[in-house]
Amino acid sequence: TAHAQTMDEMWESRSSGKEHANIQWFKDAKFGLFIHWGLYSHLGGEWKGKRYYGSGEWIMNQAKIPVREYEATAATFNPSRFNADEWAQLAKDAGIKYVVITAKHHEGFAMYDSKVSTFDIVDATPFKQDPMKLLADAVRKRGMHFGFYYSQFQDWHNPNGGKNTWDFDESKKDYQKYYRQKAIPQLKELMSNYGDLSIVWFDTPGGLSKEQTQQFIDSLRLLQPKSLFSSRVGHGLGDYRDYGDSEMPAMPINGAWESIYTHNDSWGYMKHDMNFKTPETIIRLLAEAASKGGNLMLNVGPDGSGRIPAYSAQFLRETGRWLQVNGESIYGTTQGLIPQQPWGVTTSKPGKQYLHVWTRPRSGKLLIPNANMQVQKVYALADGQPVKWHKRGDAIWIDLPITLSDAKNTVFVLEYAGEA
């Protein structure tokens, strides 16, 4: 019986198919910064003194805020502390290779100078500047790739946009009209006026058939053929795959893919959410994604004044310090040849296995089972210190130093000859 192609099958077939000509930088990059910033950042998870839990960028939906009332909040949104160079330098110091920011999220508010709608940061707020222009330049000036997140279907401000069911009757909406009058013209603005976009990150597809989505993509590609489109453009037509929120695949996955994680428990800024992931957790998520052949895009949620939360800045800088020493074991690697072990994960380069050791076995000996590789030497990546090893059957045992030099993640390099 013909069954609906599962997402996995669709992407497996895709990954064996023709990849985008410009995909390799993305595969080598491994570490991206996601930025959710909008009017919701100004509210910080609160409405009329009531706190809302879940994700801050959904407050209009959670509190069922009428459009007119939500619109009015723009009049007091003035992120005067916003500093594009500061944000971009933080990303650089953190070892980030690409930055993707919300140009327009589900709330329908354009965080750039849009000529298509006056519900934007230049026309509707006292800020009067275009932060997307400033950030795009500051990021690319520091050699990182830049891209936009655009909520192509959900738009709670536009009467024909998706999913505002508390102001408008969803069944009466003309989604085509919304795409024609807002989504497509705004995407064309973003892909024409902000320089090279390495990534266009879509979300929650809807309102378009597979054929219409292909036409939608083709019309945008004309503006920037090198841009990579994320999988949430829908119908399996993206250039790389994104997993669900804060989801990591259970096993190595072929083809280009990305895991996206919040830094605390919210994408948009939430005053009361301090559950920030430690540098250790961030570094281990990055190594785990790389060990399975993919990327980690970690999110930050700046507040309404334009500041990135202190914990995010501090923990990103600490991650950057680890990457200063160990970047070779992440950037440009491919999935590990040794499956995840109790002690950690591995990543690969020709003739090398990078052993990412998170937990030192009580015995002080690291077991690599079913390893029929011709080991030549093993040493600590940080200082090149050789470590002893021996082979017993098809197992390799490595004598670890008394203490791991970095409890977050200590990397040893196993060099081998010939095929693994």
Ligand SMILES: C[C@@H]1O[C@@H](Oc2ccc([N+](=O)[O-])cc2)[C@@H](O)[C@H](O)[C@@H]1O
């Ligand atoms: C990155 C996030 O993306 C979406 O949320 C989703 C979309 C799709 C899935 N999914 O496919 O599992 C999960 C959450 C947005 O609704 C959310 O606000 C945030 O921007």
